[in-house]
Amino acid sequence: MKIKHLQASFAALFLASAANAAPAFDDKFRQLEELLPTPNETRTASGAPGHRYWQQRADYRLRATLDEAKRSVTGSGTVTYTNNSPDTLSYLWVQLDQNMFRADSDNRRISTLPSREAWQVRGNNGGNDGVKFDTLKATLEQQRFDGGINIISVTGADGRALRHTVNKTMMRIDLPQPLKPGARVSFNLAWTINIPEANVVGRRTGYEKFDDGNDIYLAAQWFPRMAAYYDIKGWQNKQYMGDGEFTLEFGDYDVQLTVPADHVVASTGELQNPDAVLTAAQRDRLRQARDAKKPVVIVTQREAEAAEKGRSKATKTWHFKARDVRDFAFASSRKFIWDAQAIKSGDKDVLAMSYYPKEGNPLWERYSTAAVIHTIEQYNKYSFDYPYPTAISVNGSIGGMEYPMISFNAGRPVKDKKTGELTYAKGIKYGLISVIIHEVGHNYFPMIVNSDERQWTWMDEGMNSFLQFLAEEAWEEDYPSRRGEARNIVDYMRSTNQVPVMTNAESTLQRGNNAYAKPATALNVLRETILGRELFDFAFKEYADRWKFKRPTPADFFRTMEDASGTDLDWFWRGWFYTTDAVDVSVDGISEYTVSSKDPEIEKAWQRARKQAEPISITDQRNKGMPRRVDAHPELKDFYNANDDFTVTNKDRNKFVEAVEGLENWEKALLKEGKHLYLVDFSNKGGLVTPLVVEIETKSGKKTIERIPAEVWRYSPKQVTKLFITDEPIVSLVQDPYWETADIDVNNNAWPRKATPSRLELFKTERDPATGNLMRDFRTPLKKPAEKSAEKKAGE
Known part of the structure; x- marks a missing residue:
């Protein structure tokens, strides 16, 4: 570190100077208006819905039968579509997502x-x-599976056939009369669908086979669903290819599901006919659950096991109704154990419920419903009160998938090889809790805050992963969260295999990192480092409240967060969401200054001390003791031989008096304070501007944190010099000491530089004996045999 004595004017000291600007100025803080759509009467500049905001509506009356022998569903029903748009529609588009399995x-x-x-x-x-x-x-x-939704008929309310065209995963229905603004139309559908095997072919829907000959059916995208039509996109009829999920309209559902009589059905909505499908004992338990403080088992394991052996050939019809939902899914199996517990959400009574086979215990009976309740409690804090009457977690082989009021979640114990008992590893336990939080959390985003998943995966997955992280943190201390902490995203952000978060759902690379982890991390950085919790939480809750039961776009989110927080965040959205830049701030240099008191007695003593602290040159060392002329001839010595450059003269004293004569008292006091001033050079190597979080340690061991807003980069996005003032000398300085900004290289974050601990691996290279070419490396970490055994056991 360079140490200098400062003689310059005080005004210049307190400016954070921008270092050499790049020849072509890259304005990281330019506004987003060039990228965002122009505000209008539908969507305002503040990010709120406009006074002419509209959205379509689709109401369904459906009847379906599950054929267990054929593993298929036969369905029929009526869709009533309401055109709330200002446009006249001559045709309607319907989603047939399961057609992704057609040849x-x-x-x-x-x-x-x-x-x-x-x-x-x-x-x-x-x-x-x-x-x-x-x-x-x-x-x-x-290739063998006969997949897709087989449309049997499409007819109007009068029973006449409607012309329709199936285009892969979309179907267009041509209307006999144009549908005017404010008008509605009803049409009838009949169809069949074969259910794929979830572990082999299925995606978000399917059946799981068990060794006892029974199945669990998870039914989603099982009926033709109205495509979305909205102001920004028009018809969202982009083909479904698996990753761009679902964009749907809200409506009321009246659904009757006919299944084998010994099946238990979990479904979107509320059960309308418990007398017809449940025993008296089960109905009584269900009533008890509505006031229970812990889960009440509605269908017991003993009852489920009896059903597994019986395999009834009769059927029962389960009747459900749901209001203001955008989709409908169900699960059916004779293997289900069913438990339920009440929870209050605002002024609403909610039943949190879980459905699982005996193979899920003891894990599911302990954690599933508890995780459902915890999710609602935590998500309510940051968004809005859960509005639906039920919230369900179902155990099946599909890893995790969400629908209104119901979610499908994988995760089960395994048999201990020695005892044969079911047990579970730590990863299984926390993986289950996390997936339930995540999938139940999707009720908020996008089941209620109804973003276009076909277009922007991050708007539901990223926001939900962020709230999942907050809920996990509230579950227990040191919860093993995978996404949310800035330090967990650095490997991805330093990789070259990235696309911006603002990339269409079907074109993202590394979907989990891009659409889940990075936006979740960005929101956590925004909350913890940039806005602070109070401003962020208010703004995020405002966004959720503005757009519940409506369809927001990214622009609506960006604008609402800025509007409600009172903070210009365009630089943040641009860097984190529109680029693949990373945070990499380097501490390049540091210079120390102390303020000159102008008093020659003090200043020349300081200069003498500095001179004496300098190393003696090699020449002076070797010349020490050599004969000198002035020693042999003392008459050659004069005043300058008796006094050095640091001797205070009357001339110096008179100059000091003249210098301080015109100063105010506060200026004289400032000269005597003895502050230490440091100019620290920071460079932005990653391209993504970020706040500076600087930890300063001084000579006495005291540590302080300086938080400098990202706007420090506004004039020079590549390099800045910042002034720090301390009472005593600085002994160390660290940028981002808590790893809160996702800096991808912490090796250049400290002064003085710190060595990075690592592990050395020894390896040998094998060669092909025939050709002599290198084949592969066998790398062996320097670990003791005991360490290897412990790791192997943990991995199992």
């Missing part, structure tokens, strides 16, 4: 893997390439 689907035809290596595995003999069993099985089963 002519885009999804089937474009199916690829990222590289040849993804298909290949190396045999133990180091020889031929091969295809993994599960990869080949899935590919063959997809």
